[in-house]
Amino acid sequence: MTKHNLWEWINQYEQKLNDIALNIWHKPEVAMKEEYASNLQASVLEEAGFHVKRNIAGMQTAFIAEYGDGKPILGVLGEFDALPGLSQELIAARRPIEQGAPGHGCGHNLLGTAGLGASLSIKEALEKGEISGTIRYYGCPAEETLTGKVLMAKEGVFDDLDACFTWHPAPITAVWGSSTLAMNSIKFKFTGIASHAAAAPHMGRSALDGVELMNIGANYLREHIVDAARIHYSITNGGHEPNIVHPEAEVWYYIRAPHREEVEEITERLKKIASGAAMMTETEVESQLLAGCYDTLSNRVLEDVLYHNMTEIHSPHFTEEDYQFAEEICTSYTQSQKRSVMQTYHAPDYINRMVLHDSVEATFDQGKIAPGSTDVGDVSWITPLAQCLISCWPVGTAPHTWQSTAASGSGIGLKGMIFAAKTIAGGLYDLYSDARKIEQAKMEFETRTKDNRYRPALPV
Ligand SMILES: [Zn+2]
Known part of the structure; x- marks a missing residue:
């Protein structure tokens, strides 16, 4: 044959x-x-x-x-x-x-x-x-x-x-x-304290604020990463009714770059941004890596x-x-x-x-x-x-x-x-x-x- x-x-x-x-x-x-x-x-x-x-x-x-x-x-x-x-x-x-x-x-x-x-x-x-x-x-x-x-x-x-x-x-x-492009798919889940958004907003700690401040930080990060890198996100949990200070919120990120090490470095920097956002809002944040490829x-x-x-x-x-x-x-x-x-x-x-x-x-x-x-x-x-x-x-x-x-x-x-x-x-x-x-x-x-x-x- x-x-x-x-x-x-x-x-x-x-x-x-x-x-x-x-x-x-x-x-x-x-x-x-x-x-x-x-x-x-x-x-x-x-x-x-x-x-x-x-x-x-x-x-x-x-x-x-x-x-x-x-x-x-x-x-x-x-x-x-x-x-x-x-x-x-x-x-x-x-x-x-x-x-x-x-x-x-x-x-x-x-x-x-x-x-x-x-x-x-x-x-x-x-x-x-x-x-x-x-x-x-x-x-x-x-x-x-x-x-x-x-x-x-x-x-x-x-x-x-x-x-x-x-x-x-x-x-x-x-x-x-x-x-x-190498890539990581990672979710950041913020946890805060619920309260009445009009009667007692000072009692609440907003997880959604954490997500939003994290995204602002990530958008400033873009200028300081390699050109071919890409960061995209979607808010997978933005809370429920606006009259509640949101106790839970979640954002889902894709991080891509030409080399695996670059993706890992950017992911670490993004985790720092998440921690910073949690510190500012007195919320907690945890991340979960869903997938990552070379x-x-x-x-x-x-x-x-x-x-x-x-x-x-x-x-x-x-x-x-x-x-x-x-x-x-x-x-x-x-x-x-x-x-x-x-x-x-x-x-x-x-x-x-x-x-x-x-x-x-x-x-x-x-x-x-x-x-x-x-x-x-x-x-x-x-x-x-x-x-x-x-x-x-x-x-x-x-x-x-x-x-x-x-x-x-x-x-x-x-x-x-x-x-x-x-x-x-x-x-x-x-x-x-x-x-x-x-x-x-x-x-x-x-x-x-x-x-x-x-x-x-x-x-x-
Ligand atoms: Zn295909």
């Missing part, structure tokens, strides 16, 4: 993969509730002869499927969670199937299914004895809350991997060379492996109908909206004039930072990892929108998914066939991580 036969095997299996991705698209489930998607994928792998371990790290929807034995052990990361409020019909206009229900606005129905397809095709090659080693597919829940892979990492499930691949649906096809460490050796496979496969073959759908979606953006979305990918300017990116772009974003966060970052600090972006959405489509939800269930998304499955399968095949590539990837990883070993951000 040559690599081309591997890709042919994926062609033969295409309808089955499309069905899996579409079934998951039609039953969107939010983080930690992905029962249907997780069971569907785990049972397909189990039936194919993979050894499946479910309920990983206390998460019912996390699973690991493994086939083969011995070294190398190569991993594929899959995701399948949807986003709240993004329910959308499979049409090029905003129309929820059910108002307020979830939808696959990040295309994780495609993400996980492509990884599953790649893993199944590698199993075929292992079975024929053409390559040897172990393939492991990780069914990772709750990417959107940045918890699934962090909790799995705490259990050490990625520790013995020799290398790992993943990908993400996008409005462009290229190796994903940029990093992402920035993504690229691996040039593995990225090259993916890139060569992408150029060999050419690109997803979009049909006339796909182009028409993309054009209709594109009418919902202005040219400047389109450009600013593509700038977040650092995409070359000429792509903004297209409706669908249908070729393979040479890598253009190495050393840059994509302004979002993902728990893939955590895995990239444990084992050499590379990922690619594959055209599944019209040019200018941002993730987490009705447009990306619709495209993730369309022919565009499905064709991108098959291209992703082939890219990852080809990349894995190259690594099984050439142990030196894995050694080079590990050397690069060692050089970049030797002074900064991985520590999961959640309390152990």
Whole structure:
């Protein structure tokens, strides 16, 4: 079974993969509730002869499927969670199937299914004895809350991997060379003393005052942190009726920065601001870290492996109908909206004039930072990892929108998914066939991580 036969095997299996991705698209489930998607994928792998371990790290929807034995052990990361409020019909206009229900606005129905397809095709090659080693597919829940892979990492499930691949649906096809922002999600809960706001305000100590003064302090902090850092908050409890001095209030912060240490430093400074606000208002404050993830460490050796496979496969073959759908979606953006979305990918300017990116772009974003966060970052600090972006959405489509939800269930998304499955399968095949590539990837990883070993951000 040559690599081309591997890709042919994926062609033969295409309808089955499309069905899996579409079934998951039609039953969107939010983080930690992905029962249907997780069971569907785990049972397909189990039936194919993979050894499946479910309920990983206390998460019912996390699973690991493994086939083969011995070294190398190569991993594929899959995701399948949807986003709240993004329910959308499979049409090029905003129309929820059910108002307020979830939808696959990040295309994780495609993400996980492509990884599953790649893993199944590698199993075929292992079975024929053409390559040897172990393939492991990780069914990772709750990417959107940045918890699934962090909790799995705490259990050490990625520790013995020799290398790992993943990908993400996008409005462009290229190796994903940029990093992402490390992040903490943390809540601050203030506790004061209730009293009658008109008759005895002097008897009360307002927790809401604590929250508001903390936010003012945080807004002054912004000038004195690194440029690429981001602080956002929402008041999750602002008290009840105004005639009560509020005894309880809560604010929820996201802190992002290019490096994990910067996020940790900013978090410590924010905690000081919270303590200062509590002191000023004579209230108490306690913080709770909900989630924390790493920035993504690229691996040039593995990225090259993916890139060569992408150029060999050419690109997803979009049909006339796909182009028409993309054009209709594109009418919902202005040219400047389109450009600013593509700038977040650092995409070359000429792509903004297209409706669908249908070729393979040479890598253009190495050393840059994509302004979002993902728990893939955590895995990239444990084992050499590379990922690619594959055209599944019209040019200018941002993730987490009705447009990306619709495209993730369309022919565009499905064709991108098959291209992703082939890219990852080809990349894995190259690594099984050439142990030196894995050694080079590990050397690069060692050089970049030797002074900064991985520590999961959640309390152990
Ligand atoms: Zn995503």
